[in-house]
Amino acid sequence: MATPNLNEIHDTLIDLAFKAGEIINNALPDTGPDSKKNTSTAKKPTPQQLPLTTAPTFIIDPIDGTINFIHNFPHACVSLGFAINKIPTVGVVYNPSTQTLYSAIKGQGAFKNRTTRLPLSGPTPAPLTGLSNALVAIEWGSDRGGANWGVKTRTFERLGADKSQGGAMVRSFRSLGSAALNICAVAEGVVDVYWEGGCWEWDVCAGWVILGEAGGVIVDGNPGGWEVAVDGRRYLAVRGAEKGQREIVEEFWSYIQGRLTYGN
Known part of the structure; x- marks a missing residue:
């Protein structure tokens, strides 16, 4: 099996995230009383899924923060991951409400909006003091x-x-x-x-x-x-x-x- 091109996957996932973000921003969730009824206690459906293997695998959530989306609270996102040997290797997270993009390739650093390297505090972030x-x-x-x-x-x-x-x-x-x-x-x-x-x-x-x-x-x-x-x-x-x-x-x-x- 050919080695996946991680940079190509990264760029493709960013493109997909932006397209999904447009769909989310243009959607009109039903915010009537029935749509919110029992949302705190409702369980997500459990679709039949194959177990995660060591094969290169896309692991995605088209809307993470579903309840936020329903309530128009601006903290829902598109979460697109790619794993090899069950190890997260490429990650793209996009919040379309704030137009904030987070992305990373294993071994190549993490970025906010493709230009600002994370963490925001720089290469020597402050110590954790409890x-x-x-x-x-x-x-x-x-x-x-x-x-x-x-x-x-x-x-x-x-x-x-x-x-x-x-x-x-x-x-x-x-x-x-x-x-x-x-x-x-x-x-x-x-x-x-x-x-x-x-x-x-x-x-x-x-x-x-x-x-x-x-x-x-x-x-x-x-x-x-x-x-x-x-x-x-x-x-x-x-x-x-x-x-x-x-x-x-x-x-x-x-x-x-x-x-x-x-x-x-």
Whole structure:
């Protein structure tokens, strides 16, 4: 099999992202009461899919941030990834509402709008100095019951609680409503950490490449897993930093209340 031309794939995905973005911007989602009814508890349909293999594979999400799109909240995106040997290798994420493009090829750096190299703080981003100084992205998700919901809510409480109450007292939380855009915010360096459980490989593949090329890392969303597969469904993303990545991962893990069972 011929070696894929990664630059050609990258450029093609950008073209596709722009075309998909035009469709999204020209769409008129039904924002009547029926379209929003039970959107927080509704589960995405689970279409039959082939398992991810080591073959070169496009892993895409035409709209990541569907609920945002329905509500006209300007944080939905096109997420287009390409993996080889299950390793994210090319990533393109485009938010058509803000006309912001993130893109990367493994080994060639990550860029915002094709000209600004990520992270925004430059080649020696500031060190990570603990969760009390960190802006942390989280998501509630659509699954609002069961053991995983309990792990999430208890962990959110511990992360946010005052240190006198045994909490980490993170500086603040953010929820963009899109896994891809959360990861890109970490790649930019405007968010320090993103913890997620329950999303899918098409939500994270493209952003994974962008974050990695910006000096960031993704590890398991459960404590102790320094290696995580792109289809592992539990992720902890940390921005690039001069130092402190490993320390903040271990600190975050210490506040997780239980174990997420997504992907098991």
